[in-house]
Amino acid sequence: QVALVESGGGLVQAGGSLRLSCAASRSISSANVMGWYRQAPGKQRELVAVFTWSGSINYEDSVKGRFTVSRDNAKNTVSLQMNSLKVDDTAVYYCYVDYGPIGSYWGQGTQVTVSS
16 A cells, blocks of 8 residues: 655635645655646546656646646655646645556645635
């Protein structure tokens, strides 16, 4: 079992910034996929930004140029820097790590609320 602990959510005004962090209890250096998803009220969970198995990064179109995902293999953390936040970014943000045969795991979620 792998634990993912998220931090950094909160309330911010539109145009502001937040940084989310996710700490894994297992080394992330062997992870196939890792990154962030989000789920707004009444909507399906969607990809925000992930490192893929090939090492590339995929961003959801609406966050390109505003959000940056990063990882620190030494600390087993993955982070999401969110700038120029919009009201539509309001959601619960989830950390996700896929270790392949070992399994895939979700964090407990952290609330991000952007006010107008």
